[in-house]
Amino acid sequence: MALTMRWVHRVLHYLLMTAVAVVFLFPFYWALVLGVDKRSQIFTLPPNLWPSFDFRPFLRALAAQPWALYFLHSVIITGVTIALVTITGALAGYSLAFVRFPGREALFALLLSALMVPFEAILVPDYVIAYHLQLVDSLAGQIFPFSASVFSIFLFRQFFKSLPVSLWDACRLDGGTWWTFLWRVAMPLAKPAVATVVLLTFTAQWSSFQWPLILTQGQRARPIEVALSYFQGFDGTHWREVSSAALMTLVPIIIVFMITQKYLIASVSGRSAEY
Amino acid sequence: MLAIEETTRMTIRSSGRIRWRRLGGSMALGYGLVLPALVLLSTFTYFPAVLVALISLYHWNLAGFGASQWVGLLHYEQLLNPISGFLQSLTVTAYYSGVMVPATIGFGLLLAWLLQGSPRRKTPGLAFFRAAVFLPYVTPTIATSIVWVFIFNPQFGLANAMLTALHLPALQWLTSTTWAMPAVMINNLWHNLGFSVVLFLAGLANVPPETMEAAQLDGANSAQTFWHVVLPLLSPVLLFVVIVTTIQSMQTFGPIYAMTGGQFGGGGGPLGSTTTTAVYLYKSAFIDFHYSYGAAVSVVLFLIIFILTMIQHRLGERFTFYQ
Numbered sequence: 001m002a003l004t005m006r007w008v009h010r011v012l013h014y015l016l017m018t019a020v021a022v023v024f025l026f027p028f029y030w031a032l033v034l035g036v037d038k039r040s041q042i043f044t045l046p047p048n049l050w051p052s053f054d055f056r057p058f059l060r061a062l063a064a065q066p067w068a069l070y071f072l073h074s075v076i077i078t079g080v081t082i083a084l085v086t087i088t089g090a091l092a093g094y095s096l097a098f099v100r101f102p103g104r105e106a107l108f109a110l111l112l113s114a115l116m117v118p119f120e121a122i123l124v125p126d127y128v129i130a131y132h133l134q135l136v137d138s139l140a141g142q143i144f145p146f147s148a149s150v151f152s153i154f155l156f157r158q159f160f161k162s163l164p165v166s167l168w169d170a171c172r173l174d175g176g177t178w179w180t181f182l183w184r185v186a187m188p189l190a191k192p193a194v195a196t197v198v199l200l201t202f203t204a205q206w207s208s209f210q211w212p213l214i215l216t217q218g219q220r221a222r223p224i225e226v227a228l229s230y231f232q233g234f235d236g237t238h239w240r241e242v243s244s245a246a247l248m249t250l251v252p253i254i255i256v257f258m259i260t261q262k263y264l265i266a267s268v269s270g271r272s273a274e275y
Numbered sequence: 276m277l278a279i280e281e282t283t284r285m286t287i288r289s290s291g292r293i294r295w296r297r298l299g300g301s302m303a304l305g306y307g308l309v310l311p312a313l314v315l316l317s318t319f320t321y322f323p324a325v326l327v328a329l330i331s332l333y334h335w336n337l338a339g340f341g342a343s344q345w346v347g348l349l350h351y352e353q354l355l356n357p358i359s360g361f362l363q364s365l366t367v368t369a370y371y372s373g374v375m376v377p378a379t380i381g382f383g384l385l386l387a388w389l390l391q392g393s394p395r396r397k398t399p400g401l402a403f404f405r406a407a408v409f410l411p412y413v414t415p416t417i418a419t420s421i422v423w424v425f426i427f428n429p430q431f432g433l434a435n436a437m438l439t440a441l442h443l444p445a446l447q448w449l450t451s452t453t454w455a456m457p458a459v460m461i462n463n464l465w466h467n468l469g470f471s472v473v474l475f476l477a478g479l480a481n482v483p484p485e486t487m488e489a490a491q492l493d494g495a496n497s498a499q500t501f502w503h504v505v506l507p508l509l510s511p512v513l514l515f516v517v518i519v520t521t522i523q524s525m526q527t528f529g530p531i532y533a534m535t536g537g538q539f540g541g542g543g544g545p546l547g548s549t550t551t552t553a554v555y556l557y558k559s560a561f562i563d564f565h566y567s568y569g570a571a572v573s574v575v576l577f578l579i580i581f582i583l584t585m586i587q588h589r590l591g592e593r594f595t596f597y598q
Contacts, residue, residue, distance in 0.1 A: 031422045114316050119526070209528070209529040253415065
């Protein structure tokens with residue numbers, strides 16, 4: 001009897017979890033159905049959950065915009081930002097963890113205070129600064145404002161602080177300088193920190209929308225999310241083409257997610273532990 | 276204990292001194308390595324945080340201070356005038372955040388409880404179910420919001436198909452002053468919930484199974500165990516999620532723009548029904564190109580977020596239980 005109860009409980013648990021997974025995955029599937037279903041009416045009862053494939057709207061959407069160019073912009077913006085956030089974070093983190101100099105703790109406190117400034121509140125002055133630095137409508141203008149992250153600095157500092165001093169002694173005995181130590185010893189050991197910074201910067205930059213929307217004007221530096229938004233506004237009534245375009249921008253990130261989800265989830269849950 | 280601590284401290288101090296001498300301990304190296312980050316943060320965070328307040332006191336011209344005209348607190352007076360729509364945007368934001376924060380906590384805890392698995396027995400496939408809930412959080416909001424726009428389409432959307440199937444009246448959703456906001460909330464809850472679930476799961480994993488078993492041995496049912504044992508142990512995570520969700524909800528822009536933007540001139544919803552303060556800021560500064568007015572909105576938004584976070588911290592300290 002107790003055994004049956006336990007089985008009922010387990011089956012119920014799986015049913016509930018499946019229901020939740022269906023709810024959370026459904027919109028992605030629906031993008032596919034809307035994009036490639038050949039029937040012109042989507043409002044039927046019951047709704048057509050299985051598409052009868054017709055890829056012409058998808059091809060029309062593909063031909064309508066220079067998506068490859070926008071995609072390339074997004075790749076460059078995200079890639080360079082990731083590199084810079086890692087470099088600036090590792091250098092500053094190294095300094096704050098290993099180098100002794102007057103004013104170090106005050107400097108660290110100053111850096112942490114940047115966390116109090118919500119980005120939404122500095123959109124206007126950032127635009128003014130970007131205008132005066134001639135960064136409007138450029139890729140650089142979408143990279144530099146996000147190239148130093150307090151979180152990255154903090155994470156590298158914590159990680160380097162956990163390394164034993166004997167490592168540095170050993171390195172110095174072999175005639176190493178601070179640079180050899182950082183590059184050959186500390187950074188290879190800091191792979192978990194690097195992975196966290198890379199993944200969190202990737203998701204933030206790839207999804208970035210409001211700042212590029214404000215900063216870009218034409219095709220010159222437009223990233224894929226902004227291009228998608230314009231495509232939606234321009235062609236909102238053609239749901240199959242718009243859904244196809246949305247699907248196209250979703251597939252790469254879903255693939256990245258499937259490969260990295262274990263580390264990504266660990267990064268996000270680790271992030272709270274740092275606070 | 277004290278002796279050990281003191282020895283450790285001395286070791287740290289002396290090893291620090293050794294490190295200092297051996298590393299050259301130079302100011303140049305220390306500051307030099309922080310410099311790239313410091314320059315970037317100064318340019319795009321510290322300086323703007325000061326500049327935004329100054330811009331709000333001028334009639335700003337992009338050419339700079341020389342071309343701008345000092346107007347004092349004029350823009351702040353305009354903010355208080357009900358005709359400007361700013362006060363309405365505060366009400367809309369309060370409505371949005373007031374629903375999103377408790378909903379995120381409630382549903383987040385529920386899903387984390389469902390997906391936590393048992394420490395004693397493996398639950399096959401658990402990683403898949405967790406990943407499914409987390410996936411929306413990492414996908415770009417514009418792409419996913421587009422799907423929700425079609426789901427909420429009044430003529431051929433799935434939401435109305437479901438309502439009709441349940442013999443409920445169909446709704447106008449995104450073109451309705453009443454239902455546009457709930458539609459945006461559903462989208463955003465779906466998108467962001469995975470973040471809190473992951474944090475709650477990490478928190479639950481830290482609850483020692485012995486503690487829960489002890490409570491159950493003492494005759495507590497699972498609801499009592501959750502309420503009196505698990506929740507207090509989760510309170511630090513809970514506080515963190517409340518603060519982060521509040522800050523996030525006050526800055527939400529992409530989904531509101533994508534779902535209720537286009538046809539309403541970049542703004543939020545019919546009659547401003549989804550125009551939160553963040554959206555209002557965008558409209559003022561970058562649709563109407565009234566930078567200094569937008570700056571005044573920014574200053575108020577900044578203060579509100581700052582004060583709310585402080586209050587939550589204070590209250591949190593009183594109710595948070597640290598292990």
